[in-house]
Amino acid sequence: MVALARLVARPLIVSTVRKRRPALAGLTPYLLLAPSALFLLAFTYWPVVQVVRSSLTVRGFRGAPHWGLENYSRLFGDAHFTTAVGNTLVYAAGTIIPGLVLALLFALALTETTRLTGTLRTLVALPMLIPLVAAASLFAFIFLPNAGLLDHYLAIFGVAETNWLGDPSLALGSIIAITVWKNCGYYMLFFLAGLAGIPRELLDAAKIDGAGPVQRLFRITLPLLGPTLAFVLVIATLNAMTQIDHVIVLTQGGPSDTTSMLLFYIYQQAQQNFDVGRASAATVVSVGVLFVLSLVSLRSLERGIHYET
Amino acid sequence: MRLYLAAALAACLATGSARAATEIDLFFPVPVQGKLANEMQRLVEVFNKDHAAIHVTPVYSGSYDDTNLKTHAAIQAGKPPAAVIMSANFVREYVINDEIVQLDRLIEKDGMTEAAFMDQFWPALRLNATEQGHAYGVPFHNSTPLLYYSVDAFKDAGLDPEHPPVTWQDWLTAAKKLAKHDGTATTRWGLMMPGTYDYCGWITSGLAMSNGGQFYNPDYGGEVYYTAPSTVGAVRFLDTLVHKAKAMPEGVTDANAVTTAFFQGRTGMMVLSTGSLSFVRDNMKTPYRVAFLPRNLDNAVPIGGASLILPKGNSPEREAAAWTLIKWLTSPEISGGWSRFTGYFAPRIAAYDLPEMKTFIAAHPDAKVALDQLAYARGWFSTYNVVGVRKALEDGVQAVLSGKATPEAAMAKAQQEADALMRPYVEQTALKLPE
Numbered sequence: 001m002v003a004l005a006r007l008v009a010r011p012l013i014v015s016t017v018r019k020r021r022p023a024l025a026g027l028t029p030y031l032l033l034a035p036s037a038l039f040l041l042a043f044t045y046w047p048v049v050q051v052v053r054s055s056l057t058v059r060g061f062r063g064a065p066h067w068g069l070e071n072y073s074r075l076f077g078d079a080h081f082t083t084a085v086g087n088t089l090v091y092a093a094g095t096i097i098p099g100l101v102l103a104l105l106f107a108l109a110l111t112e113t114t115r116l117t118g119t120l121r122t123l124v125a126l127p128m129l130i131p132l133v134a135a136a137s138l139f140a141f142i143f144l145p146n147a148g149l150l151d152h153y154l155a156i157f158g159v160a161e162t163n164w165l166g167d168p169s170l171a172l173g174s175i176i177a178i179t180v181w182k183n184c185g186y187y188m189l190f191f192l193a194g195l196a197g198i199p200r201e202l203l204d205a206a207k208i209d210g211a212g213p214v215q216r217l218f219r220i221t222l223p224l225l226g227p228t229l230a231f232v233l234v235i236a237t238l239n240a241m242t243q244i245d246h247v248i249v250l251t252q253g254g255p256s257d258t259t260s261m262l263l264f265y266i267y268q269q270a271q272q273n274f275d276v277g278r279a280s281a282a283t284v285v286s287v288g289v290l291f292v293l294s295l296v297s298l299r300s301l302e303r304g305i306h307y308e309t
Numbered sequence: 310m311r312l313y314l315a316a317a318l319a320a321c322l323a324t325g326s327a328r329a330a331t332e333i334d335l336f337f338p339v340p341v342q343g344k345l346a347n348e349m350q351r352l353v354e355v356f357n358k359d360h361a362a363i364h365v366t367p368v369y370s371g372s373y374d375d376t377n378l379k380t381h382a383a384i385q386a387g388k389p390p391a392a393v394i395m396s397a398n399f400v401r402e403y404v405i406n407d408e409i410v411q412l413d414r415l416i417e418k419d420g421m422t423e424a425a426f427m428d429q430f431w432p433a434l435r436l437n438a439t440e441q442g443h444a445y446g447v448p449f450h451n452s453t454p455l456l457y458y459s460v461d462a463f464k465d466a467g468l469d470p471e472h473p474p475v476t477w478q479d480w481l482t483a484a485k486k487l488a489k490h491d492g493t494a495t496t497r498w499g500l501m502m503p504g505t506y507d508y509c510g511w512i513t514s515g516l517a518m519s520n521g522g523q524f525y526n527p528d529y530g531g532e533v534y535y536t537a538p539s540t541v542g543a544v545r546f547l548d549t550l551v552h553k554a555k556a557m558p559e560g561v562t563d564a565n566a567v568t569t570a571f572f573q574g575r576t577g578m579m580v581l582s583t584g585s586l587s588f589v590r591d592n593m594k595t596p597y598r599v600a601f602l603p604r605n606l607d608n609a610v611p612i613g614g615a616s617l618i619l620p621k622g623n624s625p626e627r628e629a630a631a632w633t634l635i636k637w638l639t640s641p642e643i644s645g646g647w648s649r650f651t652g653y654f655a656p657r658i659a660a661y662d663l664p665e666m667k668t669f670i671a672a673h674p675d676a677k678v679a680l681d682q683l684a685y686a687r688g689w690f691s692t693y694n695v696v697g698v699r700k701a702l703e704d705g706v707q708a709v710l711s712g713k714a715t716p717e718a719a720m721a722k723a724q725q726e727a728d729a730l731m732r733p734y735v736e737q738t739a740l741k742l743p744e
Contacts, residue, residue: 061693061733140565145558147569160494166504166561168711252506255561255707271378272696273730 048287055280071277081282083257084265087172091261092240094176095183099236100229102184107191108217121192125185132182136246139178140165143250165251168258175259178246183239187232194228195221234297241290262286330364331630333391336383337367338376338615348650356637363630373399373615374507374696380620384408389620391631397437397616398691400446401530405693405734410619412444415632430656436527436688438616446616447639448656450647452584453610453686454515455679456603460596462487462497462577473600477519477546480603484556487577499556501571502580503564504710510699511613512580513706514690515602516543518609530693531735535702535724542605544716548709560711568592582613583679586652590675599675601682608685614653652676654683692727693734701726 055072059065075081106124110117127135142149143164151161164174198221206216222229244263247253253260253268260268262282270279335353339345346369353367370376373396380393395403403409416426423444427435430448438446456473463470466486474480484499502512517524522539526532534540550557568585570576572592580602581589589597602610617635619628637643641659645666648655660666661680670677692698704726705719714722728735 061737063737140563144566144569145562146575147566147573161558163558163560163562166558166563166566166711168560168708168713254506254704255504255711256704256713272374272700273694274381 051280051283051287054276055284057277059277071281075278075281075285078278080257080260081265084260084262087258087260088241088262090172091176091179092237094173095179095240096233096236099180099184099187100232102180103187103232104191104225106184106188107195108221110188111192111195121188124188127182127184128186130182132243132245133249135178135182136249139174139246140250143174166255168255171251171255171259175246175250179239179243183236187236190228190232190235191225194225198224230297230300234294237293237297238290241286330362331626332364332366333627333630333634334366334368335631335634336370336376336380336390336393338370338373338394338396345651348647352638352643352647356634360633360637363633365630365634377696381408384620384622387622389622391619391623391627392634393618393620394449394615395446395618397434397446397448397451397612397614398689398695400437400616400618401440401691402693402695403618403620404440404445405530408621409445410621410623410628412447412619412632415628416444429658431654431658431683431686433612433683433686433688434656437612437691446618447635449615449617449639449644450584450651450653451612451614451656452582452653453612453679453682454512454580454602455583455586455682456578456600457571457581457589458578458598458600459571459574459576460598462574466577470598473598474603475601477603477605481546481550481554481556484550484578485554488554488556490555495555495558497574498558498570498576499554500550500578500580501557501562501567501576503567504561504707505563506700506703508564509561509703509706510690511611513540513543513547513702515610516546518611518687519543519602519604519607520546521606524611525690525692527688529739530691531731531739533690533692533698533702533724533727533731535705535720535727541716541720544706544709544720546605547706548716551710552712561707571597583682584614584651584653586673586675586679587650588652590652590673597675599678601678601685608682610682610686611689612683612686613689614656654680692731694730697730698727701730 056067056069057065058068058070110121110124130138145151145163145166146161148164150164151159154162162170165171202220202224203216206220211219242263244261244267247259247261247264248267251259253264263286266279266282266286269275269282337346337349339349349367349369353365357364368390370379370393376393377396377399380390380395383389389408400409412426413423416423423439423442427439427444430438431451434448434451438444438448458470458473460470463483466483468483468486474483480500487497487499488495489497503509514524517534517537517540520539520542522534522537522543524534524540526534547557551559564581567576567579567581568589571579571589572594574595586599601608617638619631619635623631639657641655641657641663644655644657645660645663647653648660649666649669655661655666661670670680690699701723702720705714705723708714709716709719
């Protein structure tokens with residue numbers, strides 16, 4: 001934040017402020033940041049403090065609340081929580097890896113700008129314009145056993161009626177497929193931007209030196225895409241943890257908890273079981289995990305940038 | 310001087326309008342389709358026109374579960390809505406948490422006793438509206454599970470559409486005959502029913518009751534009977550339908566998939582709410598009939614639907630205004646009109662004495678069957694922490710439907726989870742003993 005303050009303040013110091021009131025100059029950046037800081041404090045940090053507090057407040061049915069760690073012990077002892085964590089890990093791996101690989105392949109295929117690739121890019125990026133809730137409602141019909149679009153076309157190849165969302169072994173996979181479809185185009189845009197930033201000369205030089213397309217991809221393109229990849233990885237991880245609209249619309253975490261994710265678990269504890277203590281404890285745990293993940297990813301992101309320059 | 314006059318006039322107008330109308334809000338859910346929301350809007354406009362002293366703002370609050378959530382949130386925030394149309398089985402939890410107005414006082418003010426007031430409604434509906442002899446809810450629209458079957462499918466399978474299955478034995482036989490398999494693919498199922506959360510627990514409780522069980526303790530919110538033979542038997546029957554008879558699809562099917570299959574002739578029978586009668590009537594192109602939910606030991610179904618409640622924490626004026634609204638909404642005329650529009654029962658017995666209701670029942674024999682089944686209806690599963698306790702059962706039933714667990718193991722696990730969810734309440738009530 002201080003670094004940012006300095007950055008904002010620099011032009012002012014150079015131009016006018018220095019001449020007139022040097023005393024106030026030191027304060028200016030903080031004054032400029034005050035409104036944002038106020039909102040951050042009120043709407044981000046204060047709620048975090050509140051959640052931590054309520055995760056440590058133990059409430060029974062009738063009777064005064066007291067402080068303690070019971071919410072956490074109840075959380076870690078809950079099989080539904082363990083299932084939700086497991087599902088979230090599978091979901092994260094299942095959406096991030098295929099999502100990024102597909103996005104990269106699309107970006108590589110559509111990197112030249114022609115009228116055709118322009119159209120194709122738009123088509124690939126289109127799902128990102130559809131809100132997740134709307135997409136989920138569309139997929140409710142696509143996934144309908146037998147009568148849905150998917151089963152309709154699969155029937156041509158002799159595939160029998162499939163209960164995409166109602167079969168516990170398929171439901172999470174179906175939810176993952178929607179997410180990949182939805183986010184792939186978005187990630188492709190980042191990769192396209194990253195590809196555009198790779199100097200042409202490097203590729204040309206490699207070609208003259210006799211490097212084949214595969215070598216060029218692995219030796220030049222991918223290493224130089226490092227920072228983009230790190231950035232997209234952070235976005236994709238956050239998406240995997242924070243977007244569960246389709247779970248609420250399509251499965252409500254079912255059948256038998258097979259599509260319950262961490263965030264959905266929190267929602268369920270807070271809103272269906274009115275167990276605010278356990279919901280808060282789960283929130284603290286998941287925010288903690290997200291925080292560590294972002295720190296690690298941002299650090300590797302910075303390293304990537306140094307590599308490039 | 311002119312300024313004074315204007316100010317006085319404005320003051321007059323202001324106090325006048327303040328006296329003219331008590332502002333209240335009504336939270337209402339729409340469990341089935343969007344067109345119900347418009348009808349509710351229209352009803353409230355009529356009410357506002359007829360009652361100059363009250364101005365009601367209808368607030369569409371989503372599904373039953375969403376409405377529960379929003380009402381809780383509003384009460385916690387100190388701004389309770391004046392009246393709410395609440396899923397009938399959530400009422401008990403509001404009583405347990407002391408968040409709901411006991412209606413006896415308001416009923417007595419009108420010169421009636423609680424018992425006489427409740428006698429105006431069908432007996433099965435009183436269970437979820439009262440608690441230990443006190444009234445807490447006024448039944449608004451209600452339903453029961455119902456068996457729908459396709460006449461064409463019955464004829465095609467060599468079954469008599471005039472004689473729908475009555476016992477589970479008939480039911481299983483019919484389902485087997487109706488199911489049509491083509492290699493590994495199934496072109497027509499014998500029976501389908503929604504297995505998603507909420508619906509699953511409701512239908513399972515109906516089967517347990519038809520199997521001689523109680524399913525839950527109607528008098529105390531801390532007990533459910535998931536491991537009782539009546540419940541385990543019901544779940545075994547579902548398992549048989551899916552895995553032995555191959556008459557019902559494996560896994561969980563949602564209500565949309567069930568109705569779509571029924572409309573397309575891809576299932577011979579379905580179990581669905583009586584609240585969907587109008588929807589099925591409007592969309593089914595071939596002839597269909599309805600019948601009681603078949604029994605193993607008893608004819609029995611749980612009620613569903615919603616009651617009107619008054620959350621605690623409103624001013625006496627708002628409470629009185631909301632009570633007027635509730636009485637108007639549950640009057641025979643309005644109750645009957647809403648019933649004809651939606652397919653739900655009119656909870657007021659007198660609604661069925663009205664000429665337009667008699668004409669309607671005569672024209673729609675399916676509505677008559679649904680009404681007749683009400684004589685066998687029981688209370689709707691309600692406990693402390695009811696959503697979680699219900700979900701424990703549903704996770705188990707879904708595992709059985711998907712072939713991932715045996716009925717016995719699934720129900721043992723469900724009972725254990727339900728007990729854990731109810732424990733805080735049980736410890737403060739049934740297990741709180743003098744020392």
